[in-house]
Amino acid sequence: MQILYGALALFLLLNLGAGMWRVLCGPTGADRMLAAQLFGTTAVAILLLLAQAYGNAALRDVALLFALLAAVTAVAFVRRAWPNQEEDDDDT
Amino acid sequence: MMIRDFLSAVFLIAGAVFFLAGTLGLLRFPDVYTRLHALTKADNLGLGLMVLGLAVQAESWAVVGKLLLIWGLVLLAGASVAHLIAAGALHRGIRLWKR
Numbered sequence: 211m212q213i214l215y216g217a218l219a220l221f222l223l224l225n226l227g228a229g230m231w232r233v234l235c236g237p238t239g240a241d242r243m244l245a246a247q248l249f250g251t252t253a254v255a256i257l258l259l260l261a262q263a264y265g266n267a268a269l270r271d272v273a274l275l276f277a278l279l280a281a282v283t284a285v286a287f288v289r290r291a292w293p294n295q296e297e298d299d300d301d302t
Numbered sequence: 303m304m305i306r307d308f309l310s311a312v313f314l315i316a317g318a319v320f321f322l323a324g325t326l327g328l329l330r331f332p333d334v335y336t337r338l339h340a341l342t343k344a345d346n347l348g349l350g351l352m353v354l355g356l357a358v359q360a361e362s363w364a365v366v367g368k369l370l371l372i373w374g375l376v377l378l379a380g381a382s383v384a385h386l387i388a389a390g391a392l393h394r395g396i397r398l399w400k401r
Contacts, residue, residue: 211359214311218318225325232328232337240334240391244341247383248328251345251376252321255352258369259314262356270368277372281379288386294394 215263219256226252243287250280306358313355320348333399334391338384345380349373 229252232245254273261269320343327340353373357366 211307211310214314218314221318222321225321229325229328238334238391238396240387240396241337243387244334244337245328247380248324248341248344251349251380254372254376255317255321255349258352258356258372262359267365270365270372274368274372274375277375277379280376281382284379284383285386288383288390292390292394 212263215259219259219263222252222256222259226256239287239292243284243292247280247284250276250283254280310355310358313351313358317348317351317355320344320351324348334396335388336399338388342380342384346377349376 226249229245229248233242236242236245254276257269257273257276261267261273324340324344327343328337331337331340350373353369357369360366360369
């Protein structure tokens with residue numbers, strides 16, 4: 211089982227790396243925020259897998275913190291950091 | 303013990319497939335609204351299946367409770383974020399994708 215946990219954690223990490231493309235070239239800020247949101251969820255999954263694989267219960271608390279902060283970041287983005295005028299050339 | 307391992311592996315791999323689908327959707331879909339759809343699948347189902355797969359292996363009920371709490375928080379965050387971003391995008395006049 212340990213091998214499966216490790217392999218899945220690595221696979222999710224690769225997913226995360228692929229998602230970085232959307233952060234780099236997402237046309238609007240919202241796209242970048244969505245990618246960041248997916249990173250948060252993937253990080254939670256990776257931490258849970260590693261906590262189980264290495265018997266390290268503290269990693270579960272870290273995952274809990276990530277889950278808590280995910281909502282805060284996105285709400286802060288929508289209310290504060292999202293400019294009201296979005297350049298309107300994002301219909302590719 | 304064997305059945306437990308098998309169940310856990312099935313759930314974990316199914317969860318990983320949903321994460322892959324979410325990432326692919328985020329990369330391939332044409333606009334914010336469709337990407338939102340891909341993202342929430344990965345958030346809710348992918349993490350849900352992962353949590354289920356780990357919960358069958360968990361050593362105590364406290365761990366199961368913590369896993370479910372994490373999943374619940376992510377569900378709550380995902381739902382509110384999807385709504386906020388979709389409403390904000392509409393409000394800012396980001397156009398819907400048309401073929």
